[in-house]
Amino acid sequence: MSIMDFIGETTEYDKKEKYEARRPKSWLKSVSAFANGAGGTLIFGVSDDDTVVGLADVKSDSEGISEQIKTYLSPIPQTIMEIKKIDNKNILFVKVLSGNETPYYYVGDGTMQTFVRIGNESVTADSTTLKRLVLRGNNSSFDALTSAYRFEDFAFTKLKERYKVWTGNSFTEKMYQSFGMVDNDGNLTNAGALLADAAPIYHSRLFCTRWNGLDKSGGMVDALDSVEYTGSLIKLLEEGMDFIKKHNHTMWKKTANSRIELPDYVERSAFETLVNALIHRDYLIVGSEVHIDIFDDRMMIYSPGGMPDGQNIQDADIDMIPSTRRNPVLADIFNRLGFMERQGSGFGKIIDGYKSAANYKEGKKPEFYSNKAMFTVTLKNLNYKVSDKVSDKVSDKVSDKTKLIMEFIAEHNDFTVKDIVDTHNLAASTVRRILSKLVAEGKLEVTGNNKGRKYHVIKKS
Numbered sequence: 001m002s003i004m005d006f007i008g009e010t011t012e013y014d015k016k017e018k019y020e021a022r023r024p025k026s027w028l029k030s031v032s033a034f035a036n037g038a039g040g041t042l043i044f045g046v047s048d049d050d051t052v053v054g055l056a057d058v059k060s061d062s063e064g065i066s067e068q069i070k071t072y073l074s075p076i077p078q079t080i081m082e083i084k085k086i087d088n089k090n091i092l093f094v095k096v097l098s099g100n101e102t103p104y105y106y107v108g109d110g111t112m113q114t115f116v117r118i119g120n121e122s123v124t125a126d127s128t129t130l131k132r133l134v135l136r137g138n139n140s141s142f143d144a145l146t147s148a149y150r151f152e153d154f155a156f157t158k159l160k161e162r163y164k165v166w167t168g169n170s171f172t173e174k175m176y177q178s179f180g181m182v183d184n185d186g187n188l189t190n191a192g193a194l195l196a197d198a199a200p201i202y203h204s205r206l207f208c209t210r211w212n213g214l215d216k217s218g219g220m221v222d223a224l225d226s227v228e229y230t231g232s233l234i235k236l237l238e239e240g241m242d243f244i245k246k247h248n249h250t251m252w253k254k255t256a257n258s259r260i261e262l263p264d265y266v267e268r269s270a271f272e273t274l275v276n277a278l279i280h281r282d283y284l285i286v287g288s289e290v291h292i293d294i295f296d297d298r299m300m301i302y303s304p305g306g307m308p309d310g311q312n313i314q315d316a317d318i319d320m321i322p323s324t325r326r327n328p329v330l331a332d333i334f335n336r337l338g339f340m341e342r343q344g345s346g347f348g349k350i351i352d353g354y355k356s357a358a359n360y361k362e363g364k365k366p367e368f369y370s371n372k373a374m375f376t377v378t379l380k381n382l383n384y385k386v387s388d389k390v391s392d393k394v395s396d397k398v399s400d401k402t403k404l405i406m407e408f409i410a411e412h413n414d415f416t417v418k419d420i421v422d423t424h425n426l427a428a429s430t431v432r433r434i435l436s437k438l439v440a441e442g443k444l445e446v447t448g449n450n451k452g453r454k455y456h457v458i459k460k461s
Contacts, residue, residue: 003043003052003086012040012117017047019061019092024068028106031069033115033122034096035077035104036133037310040117044092054089062092072108075101098309103133117310118372128284142283143191143327144180147201151182154196158234159337166338179336180329190283191329194233205229205289206236206278208243214295233278233330237339240278240292244270247294251359251383262359264381265299269353269366272346273377275339277303279330285373297384301377306370313370318347350377357382401426405434409444413457 014030027042034040044065045055055061062081070076080095103114103125115122116129125133135141156171163171176182181192193201210225225247229239244265251262277290282305291302307313308324325331334340350366364380404424408415420431435455438444444455 003046003050003091012038014040014042014120014122015046015048015050016042016044017053019044019055019065021064021068024072025106025108028068028072028108029113029115029122031077031079031094031096032073032104032106032113033117035073035099036102036114036125037098037117039098040096042094042096044094045089046091052086052089052091054087055092058083058090058092065092065094072106074105074107075099077104100137100139102137103130128282131284132282141327141329143189143194143329145190146183146185147188147190147193149188149193149196149200151176151186151188151192154188154193154198154200156195156232157197158232159195162234162337166336179333181333189329191327191333194283194330195333197232197235199231199233201283203286203289204233204236204283206240206292207289208240208292208294210247210294214297216293233334234337236278236290237274240274240290241267241271243292244274244294244299249383260358262383263357264383265379266353266357266382269350269379270299270301272340272349272353273301273366273379275334276346277301277375277377279334279340280308280326280375281305282326288373297381299379299381301379303375304373306372306375310372313368313375318351318368321347350379354379354382359383401430402434405431409438409457414454416454 012034014027016027020026030040030042034042044061045053045058047053062083066079066081069079077099078097080097082093082095084091084093105112105114114125114130114133116125116133117123135145156176160171163169176192177184179191181189181195183189188196190201193199194204206229208225208227208229209223212222212224216222225243227239227243229236245267248263248265248267248270250264252259253262274290274292281290281303285304288304290304291300293300293302305326308326313321331340340346347368354360354364354366359382361382364382366380367378369376369378404426405420408420408423412419417428417431417435420426421428435444439446439455443458445458447454447456
């Protein structure tokens with residue numbers, strides 16, 4: 001049995017060739033980071049290149065490690081030590097459990113620091129991460145905190161309308177407090193502030209863009225449609241879905257007795273994705289908003305903040321991810337409004353929605369990606385075919401210019417080269433070349449010569 005057999009049992013780990021009693025911070029920062037995150041294992045007696053070195057006095061080292069954890073870490077995290085023999089050499093495994101009393105600080109050398117895992121490194125937590133750890137250690141969350149806003153200064157018509165539609169009952173005054181939106185002194189919680197019609201938390205916004213092409217550099221016309229939404233989370237959800245529906249084109253094919261609709265995107269999957277983005281985003285990250293970016297071949301929904309437990313979703317088994325709610329008050333309210341379920345089945349619904357589509361193919365499966373600062377879901381355009389865009393890839397600039405000219409022609413029956421040049425700031429030689437092609441195709445006719453030359457539409461394209 002090799003060291004890799006044991007390493008494979010844990011997701012997060014650090015290897016230390018030896019126990020350095022005089023430099024405890026060099027390894028205790030990993031203990032702090034593991035306790036602040038999803039847990040992990042320190043392996044003593046193995047070098048960085050996986051060579052098994054072993055510990056000469058493993059019993060003494062284990063006692064020293066245990067004592068220094070108690071001395072330098074506050075609060076003291078829960079650990080489990082186990083000695084294993086590999087190649088007849090003693091290896092010490094120090095398993096650090098994920099803690100509930102975060103943040104776990106290293107206190108020594110005149111400093112007080114807390115650490116988190118970024119990739120395979122243990123780094124000092126920044127101010128935003130530290131706030132998040134403090135909330136977790138207090139068994140609290142951002143949405144449950146009391147805000148600086150008074151309940152009496154805000155209206156909640158969107159909330160009341162949705163509750164009436166979903167339950168058939170009226171939303172009463174007592175419910176604001178029972179829903180966790182107002183505290184005993186009449187102040188809104190952050191959840192209440194996020195659900196108010198004029199939501200005062202500025203960075204709770206939604207940016208929606210339909211880009212021109214396959215990326216954000218679409219040529220002379222980068223964006224075909226762009227809008228920013230503010231207000232209640234319920235409004236953001238409704239407006240975001242309206243934007244998606246606007247750009248979700250549907251094809252169809254006949255069957256013997258009916259027809260099958262073939263939308264670009266599965267609406268239910270898009271809805272689940274947007275709900276998750278709005279409810280589970282990290283509101284401690286200021287200056288970042290939820291984004292819906294629609295390209296020719298895909299839709300990407302971006303949310304600030306990674307997975308609550310710190311893992312990267314692309315490295316995890318989607319079916320095995322436990323339900324972890326960063327904003328439990330908001331999640332509970334959206335459940336009561338019929339927007340989401342408590343069981344945390346959102347990822348499965350996103351994937352299953354796509355798989356049930358009549359035009360689904362295996363290569364169109366939704367993709368999930370996260371890191372410390374972001375979470376994105378990519379929904380593929382089910383009707384997009386790469387072959388449809390081969391000619392565009394040959395000359396993106398020409399196609400962009402042609403498109404602008406064709407749009408101009410669609411709105412004008414008679415025009416000159418100068419008319420198009422002045423409207424779109426294109427080179428006259430380029431305009432003449434494209435118009436000459438349209439004349440040759442029988443779509444335009446020409447009258448006059450030189451500067452007096454005018455073009456007339458024969459058949460609009």
